[in-house]
Amino acid sequence: MAESYKKIQPTKKYDHIIIGSGISGIGLAALLARAGQSSLVLERHYTPGGFTHVFKRRGYEWDVGVHYIGQVHQEKSFVRRIFNYVTDGNLQWAELPDNYDRIIFGTKTYNFFKGREHFKAALKEQFNSPEDQKSIDRYVDLIRKASRTSRGMFATRVVPKLIGQFFGGFISRESKEYYSKTTKTVLESFITNPELIGVLTAQFGDYGMPPGQSSFIMHAMLVNHYFDGGSYPVGGSAQFFNTIEPVIQSAGGDVFVNAEVSEILIEKRKAIGVKMADGKMFYAENIISSAGVHITYNQLLKKHKINSGYLKKIHDLKPSIAHLCLYIGFNETPEALKLPKTNLWIYPDNYDHDENIRNYLKDPENENFPVVYVSFPAAKDPDFQNRYPGKSTIEIITLSEYGLFKKWESEEWKKRGQDYEQIKERYAQRLLQKLFEYLPQLKGKVDYYELSTPLSTKHFVNYDQGEIYGLEHSPARFKSNAIHVKAPFKNLYLTGQDIVSCGIAGALISAVLTGTVITGKNMIKEIAK
Numbered sequence: 037m038a039e040s041y042k043k044i045q046p047t048k049k050y051d052h053i054i055i056g057s058g059i060s061g062i063g064l065a066a067l068l069a070r071a072g073q074s075s076l077v078l079e080r081h082y083t084p085g086g087f088t089h090v091f092k093r094r095g096y097e098w099d100v101g102v103h104y105i106g107q108v109h110q111e112k113s114f115v116r117r118i119f120n121y122v123t124d125g126n127l128q129w130a131e132l133p134d135n136y137d138r139i140i141f142g143t144k145t146y147n148f149f150k151g152r153e154h155f156k157a158a159l160k161e162q163f164n165s166p167e168d169q170k171s172i173d174r175y176v177d178l179i180r181k182a183s184r185t186s187r188g189m190f191a192t193r194v195v196p197k198l199i200g201q202f203f204g205g206f207i208s209r210e211s212k213e214y215y216s217k218t219t220k221t222v223l224e225s226f227i228t229n230p231e232l233i234g235v236l237t238a239q240f241g242d243y244g245m246p247p248g249q250s251s252f253i254m255h256a257m258l259v260n261h262y263f264d265g266g267s268y269p270v271g272g273s274a275q276f277f278n279t280i281e282p283v284i285q286s287a288g289g290d291v292f293v294n295a296e297v298s299e300i301l302i303e304k305r306k307a308i309g310v311k312m313a314d315g316k317m318f319y320a321e322n323i324i325s326s327a328g329v330h331i332t333y334n335q336l337l338k339k340h341k342i343n344s345g346y347l348k349k350i351h352d353l354k355p356s357i358a359h360l361c362l363y364i365g366f367n368e369t370p371e372a373l374k375l376p377k378t379n380l381w382i383y384p385d386n387y388d389h390d391e392n393i394r395n396y397l398k399d400p401e402n403e404n405f406p407v408v409y410v411s412f413p414a415a416k417d418p419d420f421q422n423r424y425p426g427k428s429t430i431e432i433i434t435l436s437e438y439g440l441f442k443k444w445e446s447e448e449w450k451k452r453g454q455d456y457e458q459i460k461e462r463y464a465q466r467l468l469q470k471l472f473e474y475l476p477q478l479k480g481k482v483d484y485y486e487l488s489t490p491l492s493t494k495h496f497v498n499y500d501q502g503e504i505y506g507l508e509h510s511p512a513r514f515k516s517n518a519i520h521v522k523a524p525f526k527n528l529y530l531t532g533q534d535i536v537s538c539g540i541a542g543a544l545i546s547a548v549l550t551g552t553v554i555t556g557k558n559m560i561k562e563i564a565k
């Protein structure tokens with residue numbers, strides 16, 4: 037159980053202070069604990085976990101940022117090994133069905149199946165021209181090849197900055213071909229059928245950018261991550277924290293919630309501690325921020341002088357788009373409601389995702405949602421009925437812009453007024469109608485629903501523009517040499533989804549990189565043992 041900073045305050049001496057308790061913050065604290073070092077993890081929210089936290093309302097529980105994770109059902113995969121390492125093997129996984137994602141454009145449905153061969157065969161049944169079939173083969177090979185090169189690109193995030201400056205291009209030369217181009221540019225270079233491109237890029241919501249804007253390396257890493265299917269943590273996403281916390285504590289570490297850091301303390305260009313929102317200060321040998329690149333530089337370091345050229349590079353990095361999520365509760369079991377475990381990706385009857393987003397953002401209240409993602413956590417989690425007998429939950433996500441909700445940003449949570457509640461209700465109803473279109477048996481069965489907006493993301497996880505995935509995953513982000521595990525102050529480090537990529541696996545891998553730099557021990561080798 038995390039301690040509440042409101043009730044009790046840290047008194048021990050710790051080796052490290054980690055800001056933020058998302059998967060990267062707690063993952064790093066556990067990695068350092070396995071190296072015998074203690075961490076004080078400080079989290080501003082009243083519950084730990086960052087985007088892995090769950091919230092409970094009216095007898096239901098929902099995840100806010102976890103729906104499926106790839107590669108963890110393969111015992112030998114690196115991602116599974118990291119999870120085993122930071123949880124001491126205590127996190128269990130429930131595999132999704134072989135058909136993990138279902139893609140719907142208007143009346144047409146396509147299924148993504150576990151396993152490259154199965155994935156290709158299912159698509160080839162629907163795209164049966166010799167040209168499309170050749171493209172599918174080439175696509176699957178390219179995804180694997182491109183995602184393998186990402187290691188070189190991420191090495192530039194950890195090598196000493198001077199080396200990175202002079203040899204970064206050489207170190208990441210294989211991946212440059214992929215990270216510096218958009219997904220659309222790469223795919224259109226060998227696929228002529230726009231419908232096929234629309235289907236192959238239908239998981240773009242997993243990294244929040246359409247093909248015309250996203251970096252191809254992000255697309256490749258994401259698709260490769262799920263090529264062998266997906267899994268869900270048994271017991272829901274709160275289990276990440278529940279299984280990692282004992283490992284943190286085993287080396288004398290602690291996690292405090294309600295513990296907002298307002299500033300990183302710097303003395304003679306060296307990080308020495310943190311100042312809390314209540315003015316108290318805590319000190320440690322190393323300070324690590326897992327709160328995101330923008331929060332770290334724009335909020336926590338704003339009082340300290342940083343090279344203006346470097347700061348400009350940080351400001352040039354754009355935040356990802358924001359989202360809306362509808363959390364729904366039902367008073368019946370997933371079996372009674374015939375809920376699938378397969379995720380649904382529902383699109384307008386137009387395979388051009390860039391155009392769909394452009395149209396929607398021009399008139400979000402009236403235009404079609406550019407993507408509606410539906411997840412069925414109660415059906416995926418074999419433990420759900422033990423915790424919530426006779427109940428079910430669904431989560432529906434679509435994209436949104438912070439600007440649409442900006443006028444209520446200074447209002448208090450839950451007290452943003454009637455017009456805010458009305459706009460939320462309009463979106464909620466539209467998302468419910470979408471759900472009933474595809475699962476008509478749910479009409480009249482909804483017991484409770486609640487919509488989160490970009491203001492909820494800002495309120496609970498601190499992302500300034502309510503961004504869904506931290507920094508946007510554009511070619512510019514991956515080209516930037518400003519993103520680095522080491523901040524421009526001694527003993528100050530960064531970790532989290534902005535370092536490698538969004539996603540639970542991406543954030544956790546960033547923790548391995550940061551842990552390696554801090555301890556000087558090759559944690560990748562240690563975990564792979």
Ligand SMILES: Cc1cc2nc3c(=O)[nH]c(=O)nc-3n(C[C@H](O)[C@H](O)[C@H](O)COP(=O)(O)OP(=O)(O)OC[C@H]3O[C@@H](n4cnc5c(N)ncnc54)[C@H](O)[C@@H]3O)c2cc1C
Pocket residue numbers: 055056057058059060061078079080081085086087088100101102103104105295296297298326327328331359361433496497498504505531532533534537538539540541543
């Ligand atoms: C709707 C949604 C669905 C998703 N679905 C999936 C999925 O199915 N599979 C998947 O792999 N990934 C998914 N993701 C992505 C994944 O959840 C994130 O990429 C990952 O959890 C990010 O982890 P992190 O540790 O980098 O950051 P975060 O989880 O954002 O943690 C950062 C923490 O820092 C804290 N913090 C910020 N400022 C301060 C401060 N001043 N003082 C103290 N604490 C502070 C925040 O409160 C937060 O807890 C999803 C994300 C979203 C939003």
